[in-house]
Amino acid sequence: MRSWAGNLSGSSLIHPQRTSIHPGERSDCRKIAGQVGLAGSQFATQYIKSQNGKPHFYEKPVVESFEEAPLHVMVFTYMGYGIGTLFGYLRDFLRNSGIEKCNAAVEREEQKDFVPLYQNFENFYTRNIYMRIRDNWNRPICSAPGALFDVMERVSDDYNWTFRFTGRIIKDVINMGSYNFLGLAVRYDESMRTVKDVLEEYGVGVASTRHEMGTLNKHKELEDLVAQFLNVEAAMVFGMGFATNSMNIPALVGKGCLILSDELNHASLVLGARLSGATIRIFKHNNMQSLEKLLRDAVIYGQPRTRRAWKKILIMVEGVYSMEGSIVNLPQIVALKKKYKAYLYIDEAHSIGSVGPTGRGVVEFFGMDPQDVDVFMGTFTKSFGAAGGYIAGRKEFHSQGAPRMSRSSPADSAEEQDLVDYLRVHSHSAVYATSMSPPIAEQIIRSMKFIMGLDGTTEGLKRVQQLAKNTRYFRQRLNEMGFIIYGNEESPVVPLLLYMPGKVAAFARHLLNRKIGVVVVGFPATPLAEARARFCISAAHTREMLDTVLEALDEMGDLLHLKYSRNKKSARPELYDETSFELDD
């Protein structure tokens, strides 16, 4: 076994755990190079080889970068926010003293002596800065969110306090914002015939919860299919992705347990963790030293006052982080979890269906064994064109030594339950929430069979590969142009950094004028100084659409001066890879 080199010097604690080593086999070879060397940017290059020596599909370096902006950009960003704040104070003064009419929310006259409701920074920011650029969000659309869609045109007469629709529709806008990774969110066509049949037979509403009369045979079929797709024992599906996280984490952990969650986890995970009542500790984003330190402290010192051992330690990460585009460092997390005997909960909302050679998620992307992850969670919203979420993992107890996920007290009956069966009984969502609607379940069944190839064609696999090709092309071109892009090279979520609030508004408006729809994100979803535009690549985007978008982005980059990157990659790498040059005579 070889200890990890490079940035883990000083902590010789992580060894990749392997159950058996055969004599002629290639050993694990993981190098992390150049993590600290490059000034101003952080690159992590890993060479991933599979654990049993067989050649893995992705035997090439995996690069993740989070480049820092030049100093003048940060200065200008804070200056812009400062000017916005000054004008915000001025306008607040005018509104409070009655010179100007106030359109924002205010307390009633009788409540003026109570604790103020709207004076904190979030409300100040909303009233004064967000309102001025509000027309870039909540844009209503009036068609299916495919690769091209229609946007309703709306204008504002009073600087974004109220909007009105002009009645016109902007047709055929290129969609770079919807989570449509495999292009399955389209209008009705003949391949969706089974959905129509299910709609005719079962109707739309279920009118019950899973515990009462809401479990249909469609749900059973879907759950078996999900388990087969992920290569696990069993799965359970729920009607809503957010509720899957927030309602099931409280059923798995409780007081006396420890949750180690990544800095940038989604709100549903944070809500579920808080509702459970367990102790929550946060580790830095994708940072294995931080996680290891927390694990060691947890195992050594135990619970805060009583020093008892924690009942359960749960590590919560996501497969692909939607605001950064980074992919979780799964091999190292699994190694840590096995060493310190913790459980792993992985939220594959964005990575299921879009990452990995056949679209099975991050576990397949890294070539790892699904048995290593305890709880798989994912949603059907992003790649399958439907709604809902699932939790998958072990079904039942198999042997005496297997660790148990459930919170039930140790019983010696033969019916000890493990993850999925336990959730069927104890999940809040199963007891109180309506189960998934049958046409949606059928849409997921259809999409999953399409991706797995069970419908007899290879179209699904082609789409997954097309998505990977589109992702690589788009990211490579953006890097060549000189924009700052966050995230892993293989992730289909591409955040492009804009930094200044004025540029955020100008970017979104200009692109809509050119019939390209993008999503821009600012505070509070991102840190204050790192506003960004987030592109979601889809397999339905053709090369021409991507070229149109890239051309428009090139012009936007020149117009708004957005090309801050200092690590521009050349468009012709073969020229500087040459070891000898021959001059033409």
Add this chain to the structure above:
Amino acid sequence: MDFRRVKDYFSWLYYQYQIISCCAVLEPWEQSMFNTILLTIFAMVVYTAYVFIPIHIRLAWEFFSKICGIHSTLSS
């Protein structure tokens, strides 16, 4: 033709100034107010520099030359 390019360049610079300082998202009267204040401050800085910097430089030159002048008279 060159004038047009120069004019384009300056209008691009003005646009950059507007989006960096959030003037592009402010209402027109706020923009005028901000521009007026900024131009006033800039004018005052230019006036101060024009009137006072030569005098200060002359005084500093005399001060240092007196010190260096004392050295040279002692040595000769």
